[in-house]
Amino acid sequence: MALLRFDNVTKAYPGNPPALSEVSFSVDEGEMLFVTGHSGAGKSTLLRLVHLSERPSRGTVLVNERNLAKVRGGKVPLHRRQVGVVFQDHRLLTDRSVFDNVALPLLIAGTPGAEVGKRVRAVLDKVGLGERERSLPLQLSTGEQQRVGIARAIVAQPQLLVADEPTGNLDPQLAGEIMQLFASLPALGTTVIVASHDLGLVKRMRRRVLVLDHGRLMDDISPEDLAA
Numbered sequence: 668m669a670l671l672r673f674d675n676v677t678k679a680y681p682g683n684p685p686a687l688s689e690v691s692f693s694v695d696e697g698e699m700l701f702v703t704g705h706s707g708a709g710k711s712t713l714l715r716l717v718h719l720s721e722r723p724s725r726g727t728v729l730v731n732e733r734n735l736a737k738v739r740g741g742k743v744p745l746h747r748r749q750v751g752v753v754f755q756d757h758r759l760l761t762d763r764s765v766f767d768n769v770a771l772p773l774l775i776a777g778t779p780g781a782e783v784g785k786r787v788r789a790v791l792d793k794v795g796l797g798e799r800e801r802s803l804p805l806q807l808s809t810g811e812q813q814r815v816g817i818a819r820a821i822v823a824q825p826q827l828l829v830a831d832e833p834t835g836n837l838d839p840q841l842a843g844e845i846m847q848l849f850a851s852l853p854a855l856g857t858t859v860i861v862a863s864h865d866l867g868l869v870k871r872m873r874r875r876v877l878v879l880d881h882g883r884l885m886d887d888i889s890p891e892d893l894a895a
């Protein structure tokens with residue numbers, strides 16, 4: 668069963684040509700794939716439709732065969748609990764510690780206190796910030812803030828993770844390590860979609876790649892074709 672399906676999705680923001688035009692694809696549970704394309708190609712828009720921060724103008728987006736058009740009002744937070752998001756601009760709470768920022772999705776999900784501490788520390792270790800749990804976000808470098816955002820997105824083990832340019836502020840070695848961390852998530856039950864314009868990085872990962880060009884899905888490249 669497809670975990671995510673786009674059927675002829677068009678998204679037009681007022682006053683602009685469509686950011687996405689008639690886009691169709693599906694993603695199976697346990698996949699990791701990339702969405703790539705030039706600046707303005709529609710990558711962020713595609714991810715926003717999955718996370719319900721935008722709605723399609725036409726067509727349908729389905730998660731677990733459920734049409735997201737039917738997810739409205741009070742049901743949106745429940746949907747967002749299943750979808751972890753790494754934003755380009757981190758969106759951390761600046762008056763809360765690194766620990767508190769990362770703990771937030773677990774507290775919202777009602778995870779018991781003792782478990783919260785264990786899981787937050789485990790995920791902070793994974794992103795290399797084990798020593799910084801008491802820091803405030805603005806006491807960290809941009810790349811460190813980005814890693815806090817990644818830790819927050821994966822701590823509750825969401826069914827689906829969407830990440831928008833998650834390694835944009837990281838040096839190449841750290842970017843590679845974070846990508847390897849993402850690549851380990853499908854085995855733990857999280858399907859991963861990463862938007863990136865870094866073609867070198869995308870190619871090195873040898874995963875499926877969706878290529879957008881001016882809002883159109885131009886190519887859907889399998890890992891085998893990428894290797895050829």
Ligand SMILES: Nc1ncnc2c1ncn2[C@@H]1O[C@H](COP(=O)(O)OP(=O)(O)OP(=O)(O)O)[C@@H](O)[C@H]1O
Nearest residue numbers: 680681683686705706707708709710711712713864
């Ligand atoms: N909130 C918005 N209102 C109006 N137009 C928007 C909005 N968000 C995006 N757009 C337009 O939609 C198109 C696609 O933008 P989008 O951010 O999805 O592209 P992108 O591939 O993620 O680009 P980048 O790599 O630069 O982040 C662009 O032409 C952009 O100007």
